[in-house]
Amino acid sequence: xxxxxxxxxxGEQLDTxxxxxxxxxxxxxRPVAWVTTVDDQGRVNAAPFSSFNYVATSPPxxxxxxxxxxxxxxxxxxxxxxxxxxxxVVNVSTEHDMEIxxxxxxxxxxxxxxxxxxxxxxxxxxxxxxPRIASSPVHMECKLDQIVPLGRGINTLYIGxxxxxxxxxxxxxxxxxxTVAMRPxxxxxxxxxxxxxxxxxRPMLQKPPGGEGWKxx
Numbered sequence: 496x497x498x499x500x501x502x503x504x505x506g507e508q509l510d511t512x513x514x515x516x517x518x519x520x521x522x523x524x525r526p527v528a529w530v531t532t533v534d535d536q537g538r539v540n541a542a543p544f545s546s547f548n549y550v551a552t553s554p555p556x557x558x559x560x561x562x563x564x565x566x567x568x569x570x571x572x573x574x575x576x577x578x579x580x581x582x583x584v585v586n587v588s589t590e591h592d593m594e595i596x597x598x599x600x601x602x603x604x605x606x607x608x609x610x611x612x613x614x615x616x617x618x619x620x621x622x623x624x625x626p627r628i629a630s631s632p633v634h635m636e637c638k639l640d641q642i643v644p645l646g647r648g649i650n651t652l653y654i655g656x657x658x659x660x661x662x663x664x665x666x667x668x669x670x671x672x673x674t675v676a677m678r679p680x681x682x683x684x685x686x687x688x689x690x691x692x693x694x695x696x697r698p699m700l701q702k703p704p705g706g707e708g709w710k711x712x
Contacts, residue, residue, distance in 0.1 A: 511649060516684070519545075524681030524689050527588040528559055529596050531610070531617075531625045532576035539617065539626060540572045541599045541609040543588060545682035546650075552704055555657040557585055557637060562650045572605055577653050581639040582623035585655075586631035590678045590690050597688075622658045632663035632677050671707065 504517065519525075528547035532540045546560035561574040570578075577583050588596045599609045610617055610628075617626035620636050627634035637655030644651050666677045674691075681689045699707075 511647075519682070520684035523683045525683075527596065527680055527682055528557070529586040529588045529592070529599070529628060529631065530559065530573050531584045531586060531628060532573050532582070533580060533624045533626075534572070534576050534605075535579060536606075538606070538608045539610045540576055541613075541615060541628065542571070542573045543596050543600050544573070547585075550654060555635075555660075556640060556654055557635065557657060558652050558654045559585075560645070560650050560652050563648075568649075572603075574651065574653065576625075577639055577655075578642070580624060582625055583637050583639070583653075583655060584620060584623060584625045584627050585635040585637060586628040587633035587677065588680045589630075589632065590680055592628075592630050593680050593688060596680070618661075620659070621661075627661060632666045633672070634661040635659070636661070 504513075506514065509517070525545040526547055528544045530540075530542055530544060534540065544559050544561060546562075548558060550556050550558040561571055561577075563569060564571060573583070595613055595615060598613055599615070603609050603612060609615070610626075616629040618629045618634075620627055620634070623636045623638065625636075627636075635657045636659040638658050639653065640656045641654040642651060643654065662672065666673045675694065678690060683689055
């Protein structure tokens with residue numbers, strides 16, 4: 496039997512760049528939140544964030560970690576818009592939209608709308624000013640619930656309550672979302688993304704809140 500050797504990296508004194516490389520390499524795959532917001536001039540911002548997940552189900556809540564800009568420490572446009580408007584929309588990123596979603600991650604000047612510059616089609620939302628990205632099969636309208644500063648002040652967690660789900664009939668049957676049909680894209684470490692790849696089925700061992708896939712023994 497081959498013996499495995501481990502390198503131990505002490506996290507307490509890590510610099511930001513090294514910690515980031517380790518985290519994005521180890522915590523993978525990560526879902527991508529393609530977030531749309533509106534600034535005080537009515538300009539629409541669209542940007543992807545992979546430090547993202549759901550954090551509550553009653554009511555439904557999402558959390559997005561948005562770091563300050565490297566070097567300058569300035570607040571990113573998305574964070575600034577969320578703070579000012581207390582609203583945002585999370586659009587699910589898919590394989591179909593991977594290229595344009597990736598392009599929206601580049602540094603645009605604050606007075607430039609990514610959706611206009613990249614020709615991203617939009618749909619109006621029902622409860623918030625920020626529009627939805629038309630090509631995404633899932634949009635989650637959110638109202639800001641909490642802002643949680645983290646660590647040394649570089650990262651901030653923005654927690655929003657989902658006040659509306661918009662679900663394409665191509666992936667939603669009125670009860671459940673077909674994640675396989677949705678073909679979500681995930682972020683890996685470095686310059687890499689991934690699709691779902693091979694899918695493994697195992698019976699549910701505990702009953703989840705929605706009962707999805709649950710069969711009593």
